[in-house]
Amino acid sequence: MRQHPRIAAIDLGSNSFHMLIAKATTRGYRIITRHRQKVRLADGLTPELTLNDAAIERGVACLKDFAQLLKNYEPLQVRCVATASxxxxxxxxxxxxxxxxxxxxxxDIISGTTEAGLIYQGATLDLARPDSAMLVLDIGGASTEVIAGIGTEPHVLKSLDMGCVVWQNRYFADGLITAARFAEAIDSAKKLIQPLAKTYQAHGWQTVCGASGTFRAVQDCLRQHGSDTMSAEFINYCMQETIKLGHVEQLEQLGIRDDRMAVFCGGLAILVALTESLDIRTIDLAQGALREGLVHTMLTERKRSLA
Structure with missing residues (x-):
């Protein structure tokens, strides 16, 4: 057995599939390689909640690529989890x-609570102080996780039935962007968030961090705008500028990457609803998410088994 083995964590999200291969070290782990493919599983969910053949084929093609990478890197341990879709x-x-x-x-198809816990672990490993109250947000393709905790320990974990792919298809399916559509999308998201608002506010937080592609896309907008703080005011400004553009094909003018344009409005509407419902002022970009949390859990379990 290798003294410092390689491990692979794979996250089958509703928008993207991710694979992270890392090498265990005496202080934790070192990332060897990351891979991501836009699979958009949530696009393939029918009203009857059957995943269609096209989405399944996209998933199979991606996983065949991942299988080849696993063969190349030969990790000692592989763990793969699937989420909302x-x-x-x-x-x-x-x-x-x-x-x-x-x-x-x-x-393994994991529960929403398990997913939220892994996201919190991955998002707070480098950001949290042991006594720091944290709020972690992750807007996935078909679910949104909202987790409050202290340091790296999650206390309140919720997975909400909304995501950037689902909201995009529901409110911006033809690519047109209007204020009325944003208002409807935000209102629907708020109906899911507001029953939980008092619980999160009672827990409190010192830092809020975002751990998904929607937050990275807003960060891209920030850079283009010459700003460095992801504030509630900037998020609202980003929405207003998006509405002015009128169509998803124009979003590159805000600095949105090609691979994010198709789901940006859905994610942004949910983000606006989160900031308004929970009275969030600023958000930091998390450096980790579910797959980093999965790596951390795998290494912790390994250390216990060797003790």
């Missing part, structure tokens, strides 16, 4: 057979 899919057993055959590894 597969939690919802009525044909998930059939999908898992295809996905596990393509990857060559077992895939």
């Amino acid at each position: 597969l939690r919802k899919a009525s044909n998930r057993k059939q999908i898992l057979k295809h996905f596990e055959r393509a990857l060559g590894a077992t895939i």
Whole structure:
């Protein structure tokens, strides 16, 4: 057995599939390589919650690529988890057979609470002080996780039934962007957040960090604008500028990357709803998310087994 083995953490999200391969070190781990593919599983969920063949084929193609990378890097341990889209899919057993055959590894469909806990671990490893109250937000493709904790320990964990892909398809499907559509999308998101607002505000936080692609996209807007603080005011400004552009194909003018344009409005509407419902003033960009949390958990379990 290698003294410092390689491990692989794979996250089958509703928008993107991620793989992180890391090497264990005496102080934790060192990332060897990261890979991400836009699979957009949530795009393939029908109203009956069946995942369609096109989405399954995109997932299989990605996992075959991941399988080749696993063969190249030969990690000692592989852990793969799937999130909201597969939690919802009525044909998930059939999908898992295809996905596990393509990857060559077992895939666990994790609960929303487990997902939230892993996200919090990954997001706070480098940011949190032991006594710091934290709020972590992750806007995924089909779910949004809101987690409050102290240091690296999560205390309040919720997974909400909304995400950037689902909201984009529901409110901006044809690519047109209007103030009325944003208002409707924000109002729908608030209805899911507001029943929980008092619980989170009672817990409190000193720092808020965002751990998903929506936050990185807003950060890109910040850079283009010459600003460095992701404030509630800037997020609202970003929405107003988005509305002025009128169509998703114009979002590159705000600095939005091509691979993010198709789901940006859905994620931004949820973000606005979060900042307004929870009275969030500023947000930091987290350096980690679910896969980093998964690596941390794998290493912790390994240390316990060797003790």
